[in-house]
Amino acid sequence: MTGITSFGAYIPFLRLSRRAIADGLKGEKALANFDEDSITMAVAAVIDCLRGVERESIDGVFFASTTSPYNEKQAATTIAMATDLRRDIITTDYANSLRAGTGALRSAADAVASGTAKQVMVTAADMRLGEPGSLSEQGLGDGAAAILMGKDNIIATLEGAYSVCQEIMDTWRINRSPYIRSWEARFTGTEGYQKTMMEAVTGVLNKTGLNPNDITKVVFSAPDPRESARLCGKLGFDPKSQLQDPLSNLIGNTGTAYAMMLLVAALEESKPGDSILLANYGNGADAFVFKVTEKIRDIAPRGGMKNYMASKQIIDDYRTYLYYRGILPGMESIYPMPYGTTSAPALFREMEKNLRFHGVKCNNCGTAQYPPQRICVKCRSKDKFQPVRFSDKKGKVFTFSMDNVSSMIDSPAVITVVDFDGGGRMECYMTDRVVKEVKIGMGVEMTFRRLFEREEIINYFWKAMPVRF
Amino acid sequence: MESIKDKVAIVGMGCTKFGELWDKGPEDLMVDSCYEAFEDAGVGPEDIQAAWFGSLVTGCTGSRLANAIKLDYIPITRVENFCCGGTDALRNACYGVASGSYDMVLAVGVEKLKDHLGGFGQFTTSPFDTSKVEVDLPPVNFFAQFATRYFYHYGISIEEGKKILAKIAVKNHHNGTMNSKAHLQREITEEQVLKSPIISWPLSLFDCCGLSDGGAAAILTTPEIARGLKKDYILVKGLGLANGAGQGLLDSDYGFTSMPENVKCAQMAYDQAGIKNPREEIDLAVVHDCFTIHELIIYEDLGFSPRGKARDDIEAGTFTLKGELPVNTDGGLKCFGHPLSASGLRMVYEVYKQLQGKAGPRQVKDPRIGLTHNLGGLPTYFNCAVGIFGMGAG
Structure with a gap:
């Protein structure tokens, strides 16, 4: 048996009020502080996930992000060091797609199932940038999640998984650009998101022999919360009672980490016997069904989505956001300290x-x-x-x-x-x-x-x- | 272990004007300070047998000094001990004479800070940690941490505390107005100090000393040779140097209300000079008021005020020019300015002039014993130097 043995999340302390972007906008988005990046957020999520877990027992770290700080230099090793894990473990970075996190999750499940690892830490973090003034800038948020996959003390068993890949230019970012781009939503929503997610969700339901009303909660990542509500309707799920809140007005779309953060939120609210369907989109779709076990009651207290969401400071100043992301230059002191070079x-x-x-x-x-x-x-x-x-x-x-x-x-x-x-x-x-x-x-x-x-x-x-x- | 007392005499001293000397190079500061000292002593560069050259940013080797003065193939050691560089150059020079190795030596301290952006510039040595994860910020931050804790420890509110510190800044500015060589020569009010912008909370702009260019020099010889040169030479009575090991950032017992370096170093110098009651026996002190809170802590660390009672002495005017124990008669670092390695020798210059009765409008009445004090380095890795000087043997 393979499944989730622990989970953790991280949401930055800062939230950018959308009002600061443009008057009339509602809600807020999670904002990484000037000293945070996808590695530091992943470290925080992994530490959250490690509560009650023996660090010696971790056999691998898979890190997923589209905003890893380096193009060449593994991030998973830094995360493994900062979380004080063993060195004789598998570390791999998964990248370039919002499906990188759920791809890592499938690989981790496969590693555990095959017996090459007893417990693998999957962590995803993102802090994507939309061009100043763009729609995507309003919707994106920063955050991280961590899911520990293993075979002992499972809190949610993996009942089945199903994936499809789909070549499409819907959202992308070329190497030299800091900003994501998207084609118009009329096309990407219908031909991309709806069709591909339908295929994956139907696939995993068929594979597990479940019907939509067997599922307690569906967790859908979506480029826009309207798309996931529409998808629910098409698949026969009730958006009101079955769909996990996409938290769009509290944290925003956190990219690679989004589906896993929403899964953590769903697990926090779950009780033994619940079935959770997770589906994640990005040049294809990955779908999973988890069944929550009695062990969920024994899980050690942690931050999770709930505590991190509640702990925040609102930034009401768009300029601060621009400085923090390096979009506006000029925040270097004339006395840059420490002096000298890095060694x-x-x-x-x-x-x-x-x-x-x-x-x-x-x-x-x-x-x-x-x-x-x-x-x-x-x-x-x-x-x-x-x-x-x-x-x-x-x-x-x-x-x-x-x-x-x-x-x-x-x-x-x-x-x-x-x-x-x-x-x-x-x-x-x-x-x-x-x-x-x-x-x-x-x-x-x-x-x-x-x-x-x-x-x-x-x-x-x-x-x-x-x-x- | 023998005391240095009465074994070395200072027969000549020089000190440039301190300030933002945009038109002076490091060589100018070396030539001007050394030649004032030569003229004062009635000797020439050819009489110098060895030299110690204190500098943090204007250094490399002793040859920098040889080049400026054209000293002729003599031993010159560059001394770098942060803010103690000048006093430590003098200290090493003293031991050169006391050992009998040399009859006449030169101690010089020069910094040309203002050629570098922000004053310290790229020549500042890296902190202890080569991977640079330690906090490495301007010194004001570390003294601010002492202020925060000192006020907390003695139950003084930040507002009250800042008023006490303001009196120190006002005193030193007043003394600086009587000193034509000082960087800053104007009176200020307590209100100005309290309204000045915060640099590192709780310390404000007027709690900080000036960063300056400057140079100072001393010519040292044996008391026997000194007697043949002039009547009013002064004698070294005691020298202390103490380096911290970073205990304060490792050990939770360290209290951040006192610098143990100050206490240990002063005790070394007091023991050599035979001083039992510093408040009674010292007639003036020129101390390292890099930040006002440090001058307050120095009063206690050097035994001028009982622990926690510096406030009472500050309010009573004990350390003003007309007080019981005048401190920083020349304006201190606050107003004379602070070219790191030059400051120690500048302090000795003030004590030298005061003991000779040549301090002009800021002259203290009949001083016999004067003290200088520096503290530099990184927090709780401080180094401290104390010198005690007097007129006549015994």
């Missing part, structure tokens, strides 16, 4: 410290320390340490400053000295904060972010943020 050997050598976020604990006096030391700061023992992961520790602000000069894009830059629960201290930036709420003693957790980019190398590291929920 690939240094990043390589310090990977455990920077990505896995390992500090040490002294075997002699028990003092936790970050970054790792050769000589203990307390008892001066030499090389008597064991590694400690700090990424899942919470802490408290001991002191802080707020710099108005150094960072134009994140002004004021909040710099905190954090004391971790269980020992250890570090100085780091604070992100996703409400400036007037920052104070000594406030609770923080750690989040994986882009620190800066130089030599076309992105330097990822951990920042503190106020505990989100």
